[in-house]
Amino acid sequence: MDFRFDLILPAFGETLYMVFFSTLFSVILGLPIGVLLLITEEKHILPAKTLNSVLSSIVNILRSLPFIILIIILFPLSRIIFGTTIGSTAAIVPLSIAAAPFVARVAESALKEVPWGMIEAAKSMGANNWQIIWRVLLPEAVSALILGLTLTIINILGYSAMAGAIGAGGIGDVAIRYGFQRFQEDMLLATVIILIVMVQLIQSCGNYVANKLDKRKAN
């Protein structure tokens, strides 16, 4: 059987599509939760014990579910939102929801690194909580957040390949149908190489941007 370059290219496109939108939605969902996890802690700017433990439990539960099971659980939600459970668009729902709690934890720990003194200084100048979040926490944690985003994208890329196994399309789908089920080793190799190159690229870009935005060290 021939090497099917015409299959790989659209699959690559589908993967990019899934990863991009899943990252976007997981950040939209996860970042606010991460901020809330931090600021509702005891002695932080918005202490709320109950909310904090509820959020924390939800995050933990979602993170403990294996992704493949999460996809199955979320089939109905995909159907409600996109009218289908098959294809790259439908896969965005479980991918976003699977990655959101990860984003929340990553954001929480990135924001935790912002020295408390800076928050106090902002308070002493009359900043409200909203201003502390937007003008202190997020800008000061930006490089750690970018590194967290990098981790998230790579995670979603891995998950998207898994989603391919149950009809989401993309690189993972090609790897399973051609590489695994039809024993086309060249196809399998091609998908693996694409994934490796993508991960390397994402990580390098992430490191570069994070480093550029980090002004905490001299020069």
Added chain:
Amino acid sequence: MIRIEHLTKTFGDHQDQVHALSDVNLVIEKGDIFGIIGLSGAGKSTLVRCINRLEEPTSGEVYIEDVAMTRLNESELREKRKEIGMIFQHFNLLMNSTVEENIAFPLKLSKYPKDKIQKRVDELLEVVGLTEKRKSYPATLSGGQKQRVGIARALANDPKIILSDEATSALDPITTEAILQLLKEINRQYGITVVVITHEMDVIKKICNKVAVMENGAPVEVGSVLDVFSNPQSQTAKNFLEGELFHISEKTRTEGKSASQSASLLKISFRGDITDEPIIANIMKNYQVEVSILGGNIEEIQAVNLGYLVVKIQGDQQELEQVYQYLSSKSLRWEVL
């Protein structure tokens, strides 16, 4: 300007409570540079943080221009805080913002229009002498420069009060001196009341006009710097002064003690114009005693000379008594060590 009444602050729960402040009463007048000195754990930092409610008082009240701080709600408090600048030991600058962005920060919080922010930032850069560094990030600045940014930021909203929480403790002596002079200048130029927290008597001596000596969560001595320096009442104040200014070496003490019965070791403290009078010469001229000077120092505090001498006086008991009488007749303080 600031009136602190029966202020207490307790940390921790019922099992292990720490009384950081216990029944503090203080009045800080407008235009004062008010020093609060104490050892670590004396509660001085907690006290100053209760003034702008970075720390919530457990009981008692802080009045700023007769506004009761603990009765303000969150948004009133935020507005009030804009009238109180604060500078910190570790500067607490935004590391991912440039010097000018840091100085503009409080103005942005107050939603100033852009052109006004620019103008005010230019002024403030001028005041603290950092115009050249406006585009630099804090990580590239020296400690002194960082604190200047901190001061400019604290001044941005035209505060009536500046709280300085160990602002020079992380700086070398020369930089400390420059920062202290800047604070003094600000106090003089803009009439801003400054509250200075420190554990160094030197800081008090250089810029403060009043001082409160804190111990175990309460002031043990409050007064003008001149009074406290020339006539410390509490042991804590004496200890601070011994360490800083009136250091008498152990060797001198033992030498004095081991002297014969016909000699005594005196510490004479001078203040003001009396410093110009030839006390020692007069003693030697008028009485049958021998005087040897073991140590001494003169400091200028608040433009008043403050000095001390440790002398050994030898002579018979009767003559010594007369010397004591002579000293007592002068407006100076003396004690037998």
